[in-house]
Amino acid sequence: MQAFAALLDALSFQPARNAKLRLIETYLREVPDPDRGWGLAALTGGLDFPAAKPALLRGFGEDRIGPELFHLSYDYVGDLAETLALIWETDCAAGPPPTLGEVVDTLQRASRSETPGILKRWLDALDATGRWALLKLLPGALRVGVSARLAKQAVANIGNKPVDAVEEIWHGLTPPYRPLFDWLLHDAPRPSSNAGGAFLPPMLANPIEQGELGALEPAHFRAEWKWDGIRVQVAASGGVKRLYSRAGEDISGAFPDIVEAIDFDGVLDGELLVRREETVAPFNDLQQRLNRKAVTLRMLADHPAHVRLYDVLRLDGEDLRALPFDQRRARLEAWMALKPRQRFDLSPLVTFRDWAHLAELREGTTGDGIEGLMLKRADSAYLAGRPKGPWLKWKRDPMLVDCVLMYAQRGHGKRSSFYSDFTFGCWREVERRRELAPVGKAYFGFTDEELRWLDKWVRDHTTNRFGPVREVLPDLVLEIAFDGIARSTRHKSGVAMRFPRINRIRTDKPAAEADTVDNLLKLAARAAIDPS
Amino acid sequence: MATDSLNPRSWLYPTPRGLYCEPGGFYVDPAVAVDRAVITHGHGDHARPGHRAALATPETLAIMRARFEGMPDTAQQSLKYSETVRLGEVEVRLAPAGHILGSAQAVLTWRGQRIVVSGDFKRRPDPTCPPFEPVPCDVFITEATFALPVFHHPSDAGEIGKLLRSITTFPERTHLVGVYALGKCQRVIRLLRAAGYDKRIWLHGALVSLCRLYQEHGIDLGDVAPASEAILETFRGAIVLCPPGAIADRWSRRFAEPISAVCSGWMGVRARARQRGAELPLVISDHADWPELSQTLKDVGAPKVWVTHGREEALVFHARSLGIEAEALHLGGRDEEDG
Numbered sequence: 001m002q003a004f005a006a007l008l009d010a011l012s013f014q015p016a017r018n019a020k021l022r023l024i025e026t027y028l029r030e031v032p033d034p035d036r037g038w039g040l041a042a043l044t045g046g047l048d049f050p051a052a053k054p055a056l057l058r059g060f061g062e063d064r065i066g067p068e069l070f071h072l073s074y075d076y077v078g079d080l081a082e083t084l085a086l087i088w089e090t091d092c093a094a095g096p097p098p099t100l101g102e103v104v105d106t107l108q109r110a111s112r113s114e115t116p117g118i119l120k121r122w123l124d125a126l127d128a129t130g131r132w133a134l135l136k137l138l139p140g141a142l143r144v145g146v147s148a149r150l151a152k153q154a155v156a157n158i159g160n161k162p163v164d165a166v167e168e169i170w171h172g173l174t175p176p177y178r179p180l181f182d183w184l185l186h187d188a189p190r191p192s193s194n195a196g197g198a199f200l201p202p203m204l205a206n207p208i209e210q211g212e213l214g215a216l217e218p219a220h221f222r223a224e225w226k227w228d229g230i231r232v233q234v235a236a237s238g239g240v241k242r243l244y245s246r247a248g249e250d251i252s253g254a255f256p257d258i259v260e261a262i263d264f265d266g267v268l269d270g271e272l273l274v275r276r277e278e279t280v281a282p283f284n285d286l287q288q289r290l291n292r293k294a295v296t297l298r299m300l301a302d303h304p305a306h307v308r309l310y311d312v313l314r315l316d317g318e319d320l321r322a323l324p325f326d327q328r329r330a331r332l333e334a335w336m337a338l339k340p341r342q343r344f345d346l347s348p349l350v351t352f353r354d355w356a357h358l359a360e361l362r363e364g365t366t367g368d369g370i371e372g373l374m375l376k377r378a379d380s381a382y383l384a385g386r387p388k389g390p391w392l393k394w395k396r397d398p399m400l401v402d403c404v405l406m407y408a409q410r411g412h413g414k415r416s417s418f419y420s421d422f423t424f425g426c427w428r429e430v431e432r433r434r435e436l437a438p439v440g441k442a443y444f445g446f447t448d449e450e451l452r453w454l455d456k457w458v459r460d461h462t463t464n465r466f467g468p469v470r471e472v473l474p475d476l477v478l479e480i481a482f483d484g485i486a487r488s489t490r491h492k493s494g495v496a497m498r499f500p501r502i503n504r505i506r507t508d509k510p511a512a513e514a515d516t517v518d519n520l521l522k523l524a525a526r527a528a529i530d531p532s
Numbered sequence: 533m534a535t536d537s538l539n540p541r542s543w544l545y546p547t548p549r550g551l552y553c554e555p556g557g558f559y560v561d562p563a564v565a566v567d568r569a570v571i572t573h574g575h576g577d578h579a580r581p582g583h584r585a586a587l588a589t590p591e592t593l594a595i596m597r598a599r600f601e602g603m604p605d606t607a608q609q610s611l612k613y614s615e616t617v618r619l620g621e622v623e624v625r626l627a628p629a630g631h632i633l634g635s636a637q638a639v640l641t642w643r644g645q646r647i648v649v650s651g652d653f654k655r656r657p658d659p660t661c662p663p664f665e666p667v668p669c670d671v672f673i674t675e676a677t678f679a680l681p682v683f684h685h686p687s688d689a690g691e692i693g694k695l696l697r698s699i700t701t702f703p704e705r706t707h708l709v710g711v712y713a714l715g716k717c718q719r720v721i722r723l724l725r726a727a728g729y730d731k732r733i734w735l736h737g738a739l740v741s742l743c744r745l746y747q748e749h750g751i752d753l754g755d756v757a758p759a760s761e762a763i764l765e766t767f768r769g770a771i772v773l774c775p776p777g778a779i780a781d782r783w784s785r786r787f788a789e790p791i792s793a794v795c796s797g798w799m800g801v802r803a804r805a806r807q808r809g810a811e812l813p814l815v816i817s818d819h820a821d822w823p824e825l826s827q828t829l830k831d832v833g834a835p836k837v838w839v840t841h842g843r844e845e846a847l848v849f850h851a852r853s854l855g856i857e858a859e860a861l862h863l864g865g866r867d868e869e870d871g
């Protein structure tokens with residue numbers, strides 16, 4: 001348990017991806033089975049302790065040091081699990097601290113009435129970091145800034161394997177993953193990927209670079225609309241039906257309507273959308289479905305999900321990935337023609353004469369349903385990862401607005417001495433006074449040289465400091481590019497941008513002439529209108 | 533030993549300039565320059581420049597001379613631990629406080645009543661100063677920097693172990709360790725040496741003179757050198773000590789992918805560690821934690837405790853639950869110290 005606690009502790013303070021990977025790899029190499037496997041399960045969200053819910057901890061603290069001191073402590077720390085971990089004193093007589101395996105094993109079997117006693121015994125035996133880690137483990141979600149994908153990347157790294165090789169077999173594995181570690185560290189055979197509903201690593205596209213198109217032969221490519229939804233994989237075999245995100249995260253739970261409509265054996269690639277009648281709803285509607293663990297009936301009715309298919313990887317046990325795109329497409333079309341399907345349709349091919357014609361078609365689209373175009377070589381096999389050449393994405397030109405820099409925050413890792421996270425705002429009128437309202441945050445889009453310039457500007461124009469954040473004079477206009485915009489009740493300004501980035505620093509423009517929140521709301525209203 | 537009729541607040545009480553001892557005619561750790569001061573230790577919120585006369589341990593006076601240029605000899609009155617001197621009608625002794633080099637508690641006796649002003653103190657061993665001496669007294673004035681039950685400082689050796697382990701995990705990265713220039717810096721160096729780390733330890737310019745002063749007082753810091761004198765490649769995998777503020781400063785850009793460690797008692801609370809931007813928070817404190825504060829109240833056995841300098845509320849509550857007559861004593865001029 002101490003090694004796992006030390007790992008969580010270090011991860012929770014480490015913002016940089018590479019450093020996180022190094023910490024997880026070191027843990028997985030140094031800690032023996034089965035504890036390392038349980039640690040991996042905790043990081044990938046594979047543990048659940050139905051009887052040990054955080055509500056059990058209520059009362060622990062007051063019993064321990066009395067209500068007055070406990071409330072003063074809780075007020076100061078602000079987090080219940082952390083407060084408990086800190087006020088509890090280690091009892092040397094409590095024996096050795098439990099191993100992670102012991103914790104997992106015991107909690108999975110303990111009843112609701114046994115659990116508090118067990119927890120107290122462990123709290124006595126552990127040190128403060130160990131107690132904190134134990135209490136973090138109970139709700140199942142660790143929240144130490146590690147995605148399942150990152151943890152899998154670390155696993156792959158310790159065996160010098162690509163992450164997709166781990167991803168492919170992942171859904172056939174169960175904690176504590178002994179065959180996985182035997183394969184990665186001890187040359188045992190690779191575990192089989194035959195488990196039902198296994199995820200196959202998807203093929204990704206590269207953005208088209210300036211001028212690249214001219215060198216390509218239009219006849220070698222097929223074009224599809226790039227839909228503004230979420231790339232998903234529908235995988236069904238051996239009676240197991242699943243919906244995965246592009247990163248291999250199982251999102252079936254949030255989309256029972258899709259899972260229910262699966263009546264086939266195969267692996268399909270497509271775009272997840274919310275669709276009402278023939279209309280694709282704004283991305284925001286889809287996001288509302290995504291963020292929910294349990295879906296209400298009302299949500300299912302108001303925000304019906306739909307998958308627009310564009311590729312097939314496996315059908316009735318046959319692996320089609322080595323076939324060229326045209327042949328896979330023909331198989332997909334023939335299969336779709338077999339019978340009408342609820343919740344699935346085919347993303348049409350866009351026919352075009354030459355690049356100029358295609359550019360014209362691309363210009364002709366507006367609104368939130370379409371993000372741009374995908375170009376796929378007619379002879380391309382389906383390859384995992386992001387191979388250079390066969391698939392290209394050609395996004396619509398970004399939207400631009402002029403905003404005023406309001407706050408800057410220090411970055412992390414290499415950027416930790418630079419102010420590199422920028423909050424910007426637009427003007428609005430409140431009680432006949434003009435004020436800036438924050439509308440978004442950007443931390444990329446600039447060159448290293450521009451970053452140095454921005455950092456100096458921030459330091460020279462600071463008016464206020466809050467920890468790592470500086471408030472600056474509202475004097476600098478930034479041209480912000482973004483890919484989409486929608487109304488949002490969760491943002492103070494009422495709008496949310498997709499992928500905002502700093503396009504240009506507009507030292508030439510007076511701050512008073514920057515855009516207004518009203519303008520942004522108009523853009524959002526226009527984006528919400530269906531394109532088709 | 534106390535005369536029950538004597539109210540301690542009649543001869544030692546807070547004023548806007550600081551804690552004033554009337555029959556002695558002196559202030560203890562005053563917030564502004566005064567005619568006569570007794571100084572517990574060299575930290576900036578206790579030792580201030582410009583007193584016409586200052587009484588302190590020889591080590592504290594040396595620290596004050598290093599910090600305040602042109603302190604006249606006539607202004608300094610040196611008093612070793614265990615020696616006694618009379619100021620006005622009051623007998624003054626300085627007892628070790630275990631906080632930093634030269635740190636002392638002011639033990640004041642008048643008409644048979646004894647008040648101990650602890651200044652800042654801690655109870656765990658510190659290789660750079662003698663340990664805290666519990667002095668039985670009628671009134672104990674205690675600091676309360678970490679006076680909440682959430683503060684249980686872990687073992688120093690364990691925290692230093694975290695730093696050494698991080699260097700093994702990230703051997704190519706410079707470890708920037710934020711430390712308070714007086715006391716924490718030198719203690720961390722001694723702890724690293726005790727853990728077997730014998731490589732050169734690099735110092736930010738602001739730490740150099742106080743390290744030299746500690747060395748002159750016989751505290752062996754091993755191989756230390758200013759970080760300005762070397763090229764970038766030297767710092768890969770090295771430990772560089774600096775004031776906490778320098779980590780976010782342009783100064784830190786000279787290092788390759790630095791990892792920022794911060795040594796302070798505040799690092800025990802995650803939100804505080806994050807606020808400081810620490811990637812490697814190390815809970816190493818020169819102040820007593822909650823169990824040490826509680827133990828000290830029992831050790832000195834004072835029937836009255838005045839609590840100052842931090843989170844008074846919890847400690848007053850706790851002292852009263854131990855049957856001690858406790859109250860908060862509000863003194864101006866104290867910043868939240870680095871801890």
Ligand SMILES: [Zn+2]
Pocket residue numbers: 573575631652869
């Ligand atoms: Zn101090």
Ligand SMILES: [Zn+2]
Pocket residue numbers: 575577578651652841869
């Ligand atoms: Zn102090």
